[in-house]
Amino acid sequence: MSTVVNKKMALGGALVVASSPVWAHHPMGGMMPETFWQGFLSGVGHPMIGMDHLAFLLVAALLAVALKGPARFLAPLAFVGATLGGTMLHVGAAELPLAESLVALSVLVGGILVLTRNYLGAALLSGVFALSGVVHGYAFGEAVVGAEATPILAYLVGLSVIQYAVVVGGVLGLEKLAARSENVRGLVTRLGSIAASLTGGVFLLQSLA
Secondary structure (H helix, E strand, O other): OOHHHEEEEEEHHHHHHHHHHHOOOOOOOOOOOOOOOHHHHHHHHHHOHHHHHHHHHHHHHHHHHOOOOOOOOHHHHHHHHHHHHHHHHHHHOOOOOHHHHHHHHHHHHHHHHHHHHOOOOOOHHHHHHHHHHHHHHHHHHHHHHOOHHHHHHHHHHHHHHHHHHHHHHHHHHHHHHHOOOOOHHHHHHHHHHOOOOOOOHHHHHHHHH
């Protein structure tokens, strides 16, 4: 029992550290991307250094893998496409109140859905992904507000590639785990959903503080 408690305390500590401002920094060190490659690398890096965004990609994979057939690869496209729209909303100076809180809430709700095994059908999950994508994309847009068209386009390409790759990679990895041991896949799913729920909760509290 003490081992389990220690692991939970370590996980909680890691999440608190991860929620510190350093993780919110842009991969360009806060500098505006000025070239195609800077924009592309910024787009690739941004979802990977933001723990709330990365946690949602994990949740997306855990939710998508419960779908059947091609739907598990098509539904995540709703999230990826919506992030591009959300990014352009921010670039276009649209206002989305409480964006960071909504991002954290999406992670928390997604984690809870997986943890409680409330898996959604393809159409409903695509809708949830689309709504979540808008708020995540809006947060991503901060990094390129005021940039030229070329780096913005490259940024969108980088965002699309990395997000879809992470989600699909997660789905394929979970499928391989299930083929070897359903128990191991179940354990990974539970741990992932717990980690995502805690991450979303920490970021939500931080955004509202």
